[in-house]
């Protein structure tokens with residue numbers, strides 16, 4: 001079986017490590033990977049104000065061309081040992097669909113692979129970076145009313161992202177659909193939200209999309225679970241939805257994280 005990691009960050013990530021591309025690549029080769037996708041956070045829409053303190057959720061627009069150049073060189077250099085895909089993790093931000101679509105129209109042709117993710121939620125005109133920290137999540141609980149309300153808003157936004165018209169270069173893969181559970185051990189939720197999760201899976205299936213099977217949650221101290229969780233993965237597999245493992249590594253040492261928690265189709269019969 002081909003070993004693939006479809007979600008890796010890079011030295012261009014302003015909130016990640018400065019580990020070089022080569023460190024990630026050499027480590028992936030060591031671990032036996034056949035194919036990896038670099039998925040840097042795409043530059044955020046110009047008119048969007050990043051709510052994080054350092055405004056560092058996305059890569060700098062000025063670095064984008066160099067990111068593509070670097071990857072095209074590395075692809076050639078490592079051709080024999082590893083298939084390297086050029087990708088971007090593109091944010092879906094409610095209210096910024098038009099800007100996101102025009103970004104994709106301009107740069108989509110540079111991409112071999114891409115992910116559409118929700119990190120920002122909108123309520124009463126205010127955007128929060130939902131997964132930034134447990135402190136932010138706590139403040140959000142005050143505004144949203146409960147942890148469950150945040151989960152509901154997250155799933156609804158993911159559903160909107162799948163249905164959104166972002167043009168012909170819209171990413172096919174949907175990022176970490178249960179990211180709202182990142183702080184579940186500190187701020188537990190009570191409801192299953194299965195109606196929304198089922199709607200997400202149906203939309204993924206009908207649009208021919210894929211799911212990011214993301215290992216990062218497994219090592220987060222208040223999560224300890226991959227995104228999405230086992231019950232959801234089982235449903236997705238039965239629906240014929242493709243899942244692609246992603247370490248979501250922000251440093252070379254994070255490669256392979258969460259892999260031991262994945263369930264494979266053979267576990268589900």
Ligand SMILES: [Zn+2]
Nearest residue numbers: 009015041250
């Ligand atoms: Zn990141």
Ligand SMILES: [Zn+2]
Nearest residue numbers: 089117175176
């Ligand atoms: Zn993400």
